[in-house]
Amino acid sequence: MTLKIDEKFSKLGLETHIGILDFEVEVGPSGPALLAAMEDGAETRMNELLGEAASTDPVIAGVRAAFKSLGKDPSRYRPSSEALTRRVLSGKALYHVNNVVDSGNLISLMTGLPIGCYDAAWIKGPIEFRVGMPGETYDGIGRGDVNLENLPVLADTSGAFGSPFSDSGRTAVGDRTKNLKFVIYGLNVDVAHVEAAAEMADMIISRFCAPD
Known part of the structure; x- marks a missing residue:
């Protein structure tokens, strides 16, 4: 499946790297090991930020700046990674949805990058990363x-x-999802950070979401 990136991002000077990984998965409730990893991830993130706001994280700040450059208020439309980080910093646990979505949220929290988990069965034809149109x-x-x-x-x-x-x-992931399209939104960040997130995703999805 091909990916096209709208040239508007480069014209605005936004370094854009979209990572797309394909996995075969078995969706179900998150097990004890994944739940423990989520708790550990939340504690690690809190220690990293030392009481500072989520928006001070340089990766989150880069995505926020990209939203602003495109004409979207990042304080009203917060990047998903910022919303997760803010939740953890406020003392709340990460949401528990299913093993796939929970794994994606953990990776997003740990890297500061927005993550998308999509049921590949509902994606048709080539994919384009572009700017939303009026209406x-x-x-x-x-x-x-x-x-x-x-x-x-x-x-x-x-x-x-x-x-x-x-x-x-x-394209939401549900109980019937068998093939996952895992997307890393590297927007206004260095490619090395996206590559590191991809390596983390390969390890976590393979461990907690692969079919028996």
């Missing part, structure tokens, strides 16, 4: 209609389905 929306997971104008989005031939802000219900 463009989708049904966001737990959010209702999301205004995609000026947000960076992933789209296939059926339209937008993912974003570093919030993903759509159309």
Whole structure:
């Protein structure tokens, strides 16, 4: 499956590296080992930031700056990695959804990069990373209609389905998901950071989500 990146990102001087990994998965509740890893990850992140705001993390700050350059207020439309980090810093645990989504959230928390977990069965044709168009929306997971104008989005031939802000219900991972498309949104960050996140994803998804 090919990926096209809108030239608007480079014209704005935004270094853009989108990592896409394909996994065969078995979806279910997160087991004790993954739940423990999530707790450890939250504690590690809190220690790293030492009471500072999530937006002071340089990776999160880079994504926020990209949103602003595109014309989207990052304090109203927070990158998903920032929202997770803010949740942990406020003393709340990470959400528990299923082993795949929980693994993605753990990787996002640890790296500061927005992560997308998508059911590959619902993605049709080539994928494009582009800027949301005026009037463009989708049904966001737990959010209702999301205004995609000026947000960076992933789209296939059926339209937008993912974003570093919030993903759509159309390609959401559920109990019947067998093939996962795991996306790392390297927006306004160095490629080495995306590569490190990909290595982490390969280890965590293979450990906690692979079929028996």
